[in-house]
Amino acid sequence: MIDKTTVPERIGHFFGKLFSPGFGFILLVITYVPMILVIVFSFNESIIAAFPLERFSLVWYRELLADASILGAFRNTLLIAVAAVAGSLVIGVSAAFVLHRFHFRGARIYQVVILLPFLLPGIFTGLALLLFFAFTGIPKSLFTVLIGHVVFCTAVVFKTVAARLMVMRRSLEEASYDLGATTAQTFFRVTLPNMRTALITGSLLAFVLSFDETLITFFVIGAQLTLPLKIWGMMRAQFTPVVHALAATIFLISTLLVVVFSRFILGRETAR
Numbered sequence: 299m300i301d302k303t304t305v306p307e308r309i310g311h312f313f314g315k316l317f318s319p320g321f322g323f324i325l326l327v328i329t330y331v332p333m334i335l336v337i338v339f340s341f342n343e344s345i346i347a348a349f350p351l352e353r354f355s356l357v358w359y360r361e362l363l364a365d366a367s368i369l370g371a372f373r374n375t376l377l378i379a380v381a382a383v384a385g386s387l388v389i390g391v392s393a394a395f396v397l398h399r400f401h402f403r404g405a406r407i408y409q410v411v412i413l414l415p416f417l418l419p420g421i422f423t424g425l426a427l428l429l430f431f432a433f434t435g436i437p438k439s440l441f442t443v444l445i446g447h448v449v450f451c452t453a454v455v456f457k458t459v460a461a462r463l464m465v466m467r468r469s470l471e472e473a474s475y476d477l478g479a480t481t482a483q484t485f486f487r488v489t490l491p492n493m494r495t496a497l498i499t500g501s502l503l504a505f506v507l508s509f510d511e512t513l514i515t516f517f518v519i520g521a522q523l524t525l526p527l528k529i530w531g532m533m534r535a536q537f538t539p540v541v542h543a544l545a546a547t548i549f550l551i552s553t554l555l556v557v558v559f560s561r562f563i564l565g566r567e568t569a570r
Contacts, residue, residue, distance in 0.1 A: 333549060336542050336545050336546055336549070337542075337546045337549065338351070339351075339539060339542045340358055340359070340539060340542035340543040340545070340546040341354050341355065341356070341358075342354075342355070342539065343355035343357055344539075345538060345539060358538070358539045358540050358542060358543040359543045359547075361538075361540050361543075362540050362543045362544055362547070365540065367523075367528065368525075368528060368540070368544065370522075370523075371522075371523045371524055371525045371527070371528035372525050374440055374522055374523065374524050374525070375509055375524040375525040375526070376509075377440075378440060378443055378444050378447060378508060378524065379447070379505050379508040379509045380505070381444050381448075382444060382447035382448050382451050382504060382505075382508040383451070383501050383504045383505050383508070385444070385448040385451075385452075386447075386448050386451035386452040386454070386455045386500075386504050387455055387497065387500070387501060387504075389448065389452045389455075389456075390412075390451075390452045390453075390454070390455030390456040390458075390459060390500065391455065391456075391459050391497070393408075393412055393452070393456050394455075394456050394459040394460040394463055395459075395463070396408075397409060397460060398460065398463040398464070409460075412452065412453055412456050413453045413456070413457065414453075415449045415450045415452075415453060416450045416453035416454065417453075420511075420513035420514050421513055421517075423446070423449070423450060423514055424446070424513055424514040424515075424516065424517030424518065425517060427442070427445070427446050427449070427514065427517060427518050428517040428518055431518060437520065438518055438519060438520040439519075439520040439522070440519070440520070440522055442518040442519070442520070443515050443518055443519050443524065445518075446514045446515065446517075446518045447507075447508040447511060447514070447515075450507070450511075450514065451504035451507055451508055454500055454503045454504050454507060455497075455500035455501070455503075455504055457500075458496045458497075458499050458500035458503070459493060459496050459497065459500060461496070462492075462493050462495070462496035463493070466489075466492050466493070470488050470489075470492065471484050471488055471489060474487070474488045498559070502555070502559060506552075509525075510526060511524075511526065512526040512527065512530065515527060525544075529541060529544065529545075
């Protein structure tokens with residue numbers, strides 16, 4: 299059999315096989331070593347993040363739990379993230395169903411309009427929301443932050459659900475109607491279970507994006523703070539290893555969520 303690959307293709311394959319493992323290892327080191335160092339320094343009693351470590355201690359975790367401002371910022375961030383997920387699910391799922399079920403002129407523009415707040419730079423979206431709230435007389439508060447988060451989180455849920463609807467067989471719903479089910483029964487017993495993975499994936503992505511969002515929040519927040527802005531302020535004023543303890547806690551919670559999602563939710567879907 300004659301090998302029809304060209305010389306540049308052969309050279310590309312050779313260097314790909316030669317350097318891919320090395321680049322993969324470097325990427326893992328750049329990604330995970332800083333995370334590990336943050337966790338290690340969070341248990342160091344010294345205020346200086348450097349080796350050698352002084353002594354193992356939980357002092358920074360105790361200070362973290364005793365800091366009412368951090369706990370308040372965490373509560374604000376958590377409430378906004380949960381509410382943003384709920385709002386983006388309602389709007390995103392509805393918008394995805396409209397695009398999938400109905401054929402109309404301007405469907406492509408309709409899709410672009412929904413995705414645009416997520417695709418645009420955060421500084422542009424934040425400034426646009428700030429001008430909108432100023433024009434309408436809505437005072438900046440956690441409510442305006444929630445609106446801003448829903449605006450860009452909706453795009454994530456919309457895209458995830460729309461992709462699932464594109465591959466879902468309409469014959470399942472048609473069979474449900476043929477068996478005498480109503481529209482509501484078909485939606486809750488046939489359509490919704492088949493969309494479960496997309497809904498959970500979109501919800502988790504929206505939650506993470508909302509929890510971590512800083513730029514848009516900076517433009518539309520009032521006197522209260524969210525956790526990312528609180529951390530930013532702590533690093534500007536006086537950096538302490540409490541930030542390490544906080545980052546390590548968030549990393550642990552995020553890791554547990556990923557493990558639970560992968561093992562119990564995606565695992566069940568794969569078993570089906």
